[in-house]
Amino acid sequence: MANATSSSANAQHGLTDRLTRWARGLSGKSEDEPEPGPPARNANNSMMREINRRRQLYSDIGDFLFAHDLDLTPLNFSVALDYMTGANIGVEKAIKAVLMERGKITNGWVESVVAEQRADEVTPESLATMLDKVEENLAQFGGLVHESRNSAKDYGAALQEQAKGLADGENAAPVLSRLVNLTRSMVEKTRQVENQMRESQKQTQALKSSLESARRAAEHDHLTGLPNRRAFESVLKEELLLAQAQGEQISVAFCDIDHFKIINDTHGHDTGDRVLKFVAGLLAKVSNDRCHVARHGGEEFVMLFRGKTAPEACELVDGVRADLASRNLVNRSNGERMEKISFSAGVANVHAYEDPRAALKAADRALYLAKEHGRNRVYLAADAD
Structure with a gap:
């Protein structure tokens, strides 16, 4: 009986050895290679935990982008990664603040936050x-x-x-x-x-x-692709010098989208960003080496016309205004037709003021007069005394 038990044990042991050798062969290990001890198992466990952690992080980032309907861009992924890992305190705070205020972030908001950070870096x-x-x-x-x-x-x-x-x-x-x-x-x-x-x-x-x-x-403004306020101020100085040297007229205009807050509140900030880009595109169509368009901030744009009198510039701006007002825009997120989108504007003759800043203020005052008198119109500023 003892011999039978011993034979059975030996046979089982032999089968175990053969199965072990077969498994090693599948894994590419040699027969003489020892089985991993506790340290190796701990290393493997640590590696698996790291792999699982990364998988979970990628999953969380994907859920975050999907929840906010963000495009799958490197910029959005990078911002989501910074937020999830806390790698960038500024981004983390900004996202928490906007989530508390609006509950959602948009592609345009991400672009603006990154643009602000880069602007801070470029001192x-x-x-x-x-x-x-x-x-x-x-x-x-x-x-x-x-x-x-x-x-x-x-x-x-x-x-x-x-x-x-x-x-x-x-x-x-x-x-x-x-x-x-x-x-x-x-x-x-x-x-x-x-x-x-x-x-x-x-x-x-x-x-x-x-x-x-x-x-x-x-x-440059990262949302619309237009030059920003800083760039416009530099161009204004250069163009004014050229206009003075060549005896040319020069005019400035401020354009502001009407009821933009209502557009954001009604259709969402993502749609508001698309409206900004659309209006920027219409204004940019009239630009050339003598006409410059920039995003001044928010929903406001500024234009410069060298070689154009204020009434001539007013006519050009009004043409863009009429084009925008005649369009029937659709909210891409739900397919619904939007209410009419329009802008108001004010135009001033730069030479009629003591300096360019005064001319810009005059154009700004004319813009707000246009707003007060019904919007969707272009007003011409009176020349300074």
Whole structure:
């Protein structure tokens, strides 16, 4: 009986061994490879927990984007990730605040928050630092060129000196040896200078790209794609100088979408953002190198017309106003037709005021007169006394 039990145990043990070897073969392990002990199992468990944590995070981000009907863009994903992980305190606070106020965020809101953060990053100090670095690299580049030229001159003089020895009948072997060493030294120095110049050029190119990105971030509205208020103020100065130099008329206009808060409250901020983009597109159609359009802030846009009198500018703006007012817009989220969308505007002659700011204030006053007298109209500001 004991022998039968022993045989059965041995047979079972043998079957276990065969099954173990078969499983190892499927996993790619050799027969001699030991089974993992507790430390390996702990490592595997830790890895699985990390994988599960990431899966849950991706799922939470997806749920967040879906709940707020946000587009699947890298920007939205990045903001959701910052919010879920707390990686960006500013984003986390902003989202919590808007959720308490509105209960939902929109694509446009995400763009505006990111734009504000980037605008904060692009400070005059940071731009000045970048410019200083570019100038430093350019100075270094110029120094390397100068050093390379001096080295070439020194090399030429040294060659001439050694060549004299050959002409004077000096033993050729040591002279040739010195020439070879001199040439090797020059080749090595040239290689070092080339490497330094190449590295300096790469750094300058990277800084140039950073400056261009910073300039775009600082001067463009990320929702509508139009220049922002900062960019417009720079253009106004430049265009005014051109108009004065060439004896041209120059006019400014403020345009403000009528009842925009009602549009947001009725149809949602996402639809409000699309209305902003649509109006921006209509205004941008009349822009060219002598007519500039920018988003001044909120639902307000500003325009500059060089070579146009105030009445002529008023006519152009009124044409855009009439075009918008004649359209039947549909809410894309539910397919319902929206109430008529319109804007009011005020126009002023820049030359009629002591400075551009005064002209802008006059256009702004004319805009609010248009609002007070029924909206969906363009008013011309009276010239200053």
